[in-house]
Amino acid sequence: MKHVALMGLGLLLVGTVSGCDNATARGTGADKLVITGSSTVAPLVADMAKRFEQAHPGVRVDVQSGGSSRGIADARKGLAHVGMVSRSLKDDESDLYSFTIAIDGVCMIVHASNPIGSLTSRQVVEVYTGEITNWRQLGGPDRPITVVHKAQGRSTLELFLEHFSIHNERVKPSVVIGDNQQGIKTVSGNPYAIGYVSVGSAEYEATHGTPIKLLPMNGVEATVASVAAGSFPLCRQLNLVTPEPSSGLTQRFVDFAQSLAMHDLIAEHSFVPIVHE
Amino acid sequence: MSDKVLAWALRACGIVSGAVVLLIMFFLMQESLPALQRLGLARFFTDASWHPAADASQGRFNITAMVSGTLLTTAGAVLLAAPLGVVSAVFSHYYAPPRVARVHRRLIELLAGIPSVVYGFWGLVSLVPLLNALHPPGQSLLAGIVVLAIMILPTVALLSDAALANVPRSYLDGAAALGLTRWRTVWGVALPAARSGLFTGVLLATARAVGETMAVLMVCGNVVRLPGSVFDPVRTLTANIALEMAYAMGDHRSALFVSGLTLMGLVVLLVAAAGVFSRERVYA
Numbered sequence: 001m002k003h004v005a006l007m008g009l010g011l012l013l014v015g016t017v018s019g020c021d022n023a024t025a026r027g028t029g030a031d032k033l034v035i036t037g038s039s040t041v042a043p044l045v046a047d048m049a050k051r052f053e054q055a056h057p058g059v060r061v062d063v064q065s066g067g068s069s070r071g072i073a074d075a076r077k078g079l080a081h082v083g084m085v086s087r088s089l090k091d092d093e094s095d096l097y098s099f100t101i102a103i104d105g106v107c108m109i110v111h112a113s114n115p116i117g118s119l120t121s122r123q124v125v126e127v128y129t130g131e132i133t134n135w136r137q138l139g140g141p142d143r144p145i146t147v148v149h150k151a152q153g154r155s156t157l158e159l160f161l162e163h164f165s166i167h168n169e170r171v172k173p174s175v176v177i178g179d180n181q182q183g184i185k186t187v188s189g190n191p192y193a194i195g196y197v198s199v200g201s202a203e204y205e206a207t208h209g210t211p212i213k214l215l216p217m218n219g220v221e222a223t224v225a226s227v228a229a230g231s232f233p234l235c236r237q238l239n240l241v242t243p244e245p246s247s248g249l250t251q252r253f254v255d256f257a258q259s260l261a262m263h264d265l266i267a268e269h270s271f272v273p274i275v276h277e
Numbered sequence: 278m279s280d281k282v283l284a285w286a287l288r289a290c291g292i293v294s295g296a297v298v299l300l301i302m303f304f305l306m307q308e309s310l311p312a313l314q315r316l317g318l319a320r321f322f323t324d325a326s327w328h329p330a331a332d333a334s335q336g337r338f339n340i341t342a343m344v345s346g347t348l349l350t351t352a353g354a355v356l357l358a359a360p361l362g363v364v365s366a367v368f369s370h371y372y373a374p375p376r377v378a379r380v381h382r383r384l385i386e387l388l389a390g391i392p393s394v395v396y397g398f399w400g401l402v403s404l405v406p407l408l409n410a411l412h413p414p415g416q417s418l419l420a421g422i423v424v425l426a427i428m429i430l431p432t433v434a435l436l437s438d439a440a441l442a443n444v445p446r447s448y449l450d451g452a453a454a455l456g457l458t459r460w461r462t463v464w465g466v467a468l469p470a471a472r473s474g475l476f477t478g479v480l481l482a483t484a485r486a487v488g489e490t491m492a493v494l495m496v497c498g499n500v501v502r503l504p505g506s507v508f509d510p511v512r513t514l515t516a517n518i519a520l521e522m523a524y525a526m527g528d529h530r531s532a533l534f535v536s537g538l539t540l541m542g543l544v545v546l547l548v549a550a551a552g553v554f555s556r557e558r559v560y561a
Contacts, residue, residue, distance in 0.1 A: 039523070067524035146414035151499065151520035152329060152529075169328050174414040175510060176499035178520050189406050192413060 033061045033249055037071020037084030039179055040104060040156065040198055041238045044269045045084055048257050051265070055256070059249065067154065072096065075243050081250050083241040087159060096241040101257045102271040105199035105235040106159050107222035109184070111191040112211035116140050119215055125164050127194060130172030135192060148186050148195030149173030156180070160196050163234050188212050199227055199235075200271045228272040238271060305538045312338075312531035321535060327501040327517075331527035338532050342501050344539060346418075346511035349504065350493060351486040353422030354429055359479045361426075362433025363468075370441045371463050382438065389431035397495035400424040405496055412508040416498030419507040424492050429482035436481065440474025441467060473554060480551040484544050490515040514540045 035045055042065035049061035071083030075096055089098050108124060110116060116138055119127070126132040127145055136142045149171055150157035161168055175193070177183045180201040187193045188210045199222050202214050214222040217233050226232040240254055256262070263273040315333040321340045330336030365385070369378040400420055409415025444467050452462040468475070490513075498510020499520060512520075514536045525533050 065523070069524055069526055073526060144413045146409070152524065154524065169326070173500050174498065175416045176501075176512070176520070178494070182495070185401055186416070189402055190409050190413070190415060192409075 031059045031249070033059065033082065033253055034064075034074075034080045035061065035082045035084060035240075035253075036064045036066055036074045036080040037241075038068040038086040038238070039065040039154070040086040041071075041084035041101075041240075044102070044238070044265065044271060045240075045257070047265050047269070048262055049253075051262075052253055052256050056252070061253070068158075071241065075241050078243065081242070082253065085239045085241050086156075087236045088239065089241065093241075096243060097245055098239040098241045099254050099258060100237045100239050100274055101262070102238045102266045102273055103227055103235055104238055104271050105222065105224075105227035105232045106156055106163075106196055107199045107202060107217060107232075107234065108194060108196050108215040109187050109202050109212045110194050110215060111187060112206075112213050113191050114140065114213060116215070118219075121164060121218070125166055128164070128166060128172070129170045141192075143192045146174045146190050146193035147172065148175045148177060148183055148193050150183070150196075151176050151178055154178075156196065156198060159234065159236050184210060184212060199224060199232070200269060204269075224267075224272055302541065305534055305541060308534035309531060309538045312528050312535050315528055316532070321532075329521070329525070329529040329532055331525075331529050333528040336529060336532075340514070340517075340532075340536050340539065342503050343512050343514045343517050343536060345503060346497070347487060347513040347515070347540070347543070349418055349511065350421040350425055350497065350513055351483060353418070353507075354425035354486045355479065355483050357422065357426035358430045358433050358482060362430050362478070362482070363437045363475055365430075365434045366437035366441055367463055367468075369438060371459060371467070385431045385434045385438075388427075389435060393428060393489060394491045394495075396424050396428050397492035400492060400496035408508070414498060414510065416496055416510050417508045418497065418504045418511045421493045421497040421511065421513070422507070424496050425486045425489060428489060428492060429486050432482040432485055433478050436478025437471070437475050440471040440478065443474060444470045476554050477551050480547055480554070484547045487540065487543055487547070488515060490519050494519055 033049075035049070042063055046063040049063050052061055053059055065084075068085040068087060071080070071085045072093060073083075074080035075083030083096070085098070086104065089096060108119060114135075116135070119138065123132065123138060127138075128147060128149070130147075132138060132145065134142060134144055150160070152168070157168070160166075161171075175186055177186055177195075180197045183195045183197045184201060184205050187195045188205075199214065202212060202222070203224055206212050206214060216222055220226050220232050222232065227235050240257060242250055242254070258274075260275075266273040312333070316338055321338055324337040324339035326337045327339050327342065328337045365381070369381045373381060400423070404420050404423060405415040407415075408417060408420055448466050448470055449462065452466045457465065493513050494516040497513065497516060499512040499516050500510040501512050501517075502509070504511050517536055518533050518540075521529070522533050
């Protein structure tokens with residue numbers, strides 16, 4: 001008797017768990033929107049979602065971060081209505097429809113007290129692959145370089161590696177971090193560290209008193225303005241992707257995110273808005 | 278009638294709390310299975326490095342550096358925190374005036390209540406720069422050990438405190454009647470009588486250190502490599518899961534569940550050890 005009850009309960013619990021697995025976003029009703037993906041885009045879209053909910057009473061928008069690859073995967077599998085991806089789509093992702101909502105740049109940052117004013121691309125590569133390990137070799141003080149690198153899967157990492165054509169296994173990091181904030185905190189707390197983070201976050205923190213310095217790239221200043229002008233070499237699109245030509249609520253949200261009314265939010269997050277014709 | 282209802286209600290509660298653990302284990306195993314099948318257990322210890330990929334054939338999945346990261350941070354933290362915690366409990370029980378002991382106990386309880394992310398943040402902004410000046414990069418095994426030790430100190434101290442409080446009054450009276458000094462009483466009577474409780478406290482603190490994520494993630498540097506010294510960065514199993522889970526797909530995701538399963542295995546061993554020791558020595 002006891003065993004039967006136990007088994008019954010077990011089955012019930014397992015049933016509930018697998019039930020959750022099977023539920024897809026498309027099946028959860030018309031007035032709920034699930035958006036997942038890039039941790040760079042998520043805070044911005046979360047703010048957009050709040051405004052969208054205010055403008056459309058009864059609609060709930062659920063924003064979860066988890067990386068661009070998750071954004072792609074969830075949009076494909078239908079686990080999310082909209083995916084957030086902080087790069088342009090790759091060739092094998094052309095089954096998805098993408099909508100650019102803003103641009104972001106990635107730049108190298110060092111501590112504000114660091115005398116180094118700029119690094120060439122070659123120097124950056126040598127620092128990250130362990131050929132240069134001391135600031136003295138770059139004309140700085142005789143101190144070892146703390147190389148701040150990102151954990152596997154982050155789109156900032158992908159963009160960085162692709163731009164400098166470094167294979168991830170060649171990178172010899174001193175510290176591996178998760179998100180932009182952790183990167184900025186690590187560099188601002190270590191006078192001999194170098195890292196790479198999004199220009200938006202870095203410029204925001206630098207102008208709010210955090211002791212970091214944004215290094216120019218190929219002679220172009222790392223500023224939101226140069227990213228907007230398209231002159232900054234290391235920049236990326238922030239996209240919303242949908243599995244099918246969007247319609248209904250999804251369409252309304254995408255239009256909303258691309259509208260002029262969102263530009264103040266985009267600037268607030270130190271990203272660069274795009275003007276859509 | 279009401280007895281029957283109560284009995285069934287209690288049974289249900291018991292089953293649910295037990296079932297949760299089993300379900301989690303089942304879930305962990307189910308999620309790790311694809312990686313274990315496609316990679317085999319051996320590759321987690323013989324691969325050249327940890328460079329995971331969604332496709333098992335393209336990635337490398339050696340977790341030994343992270344297992345050793347977890348073991349080293351935990352061992353270091355326990356070695357620091359266990360003596361400190363036990364001594365602080367002895368102090369508040371046998372040496373401190375009652376008012377000081379009360380304040381001391383409150384402070385330790387407060388220490389226990391501080392969220393781990395706060396410890397991590399403190400470590401990152403004050404401990405790491407200090408260590409960095411000593412030996413860069415600062416984010417290191419040592420930073421992890423210190424932060425973890427502070428975090429588990431209250432667990433050891435509070436459980437030791439409870440264990441000492443349970444020493445029968447008659448033992449202490451007997452010691453007093455024999456004219457033992459306070460130190461002899463503590464060393465020869467109270468600590469041996471309380472040792473199973475002390476040991477359980479240390480084991481629970483160890484389990485907490487093994488499972489701690491946020492704080493070690495912030496101060497340990499998270500580079501997957503066997504550390505050559507305490508100033509080298511390490512990545513623990515928990516930090517590995519926290520850093521990569523959100524971005525992992527396919528076999529990589531499943532491999533992270535394997536590191537979770539390893540972690541679970543470590544904790545099971547600890548709990549089993551705690552069970553054995555507290556049974557053996559309870560009447561010592």
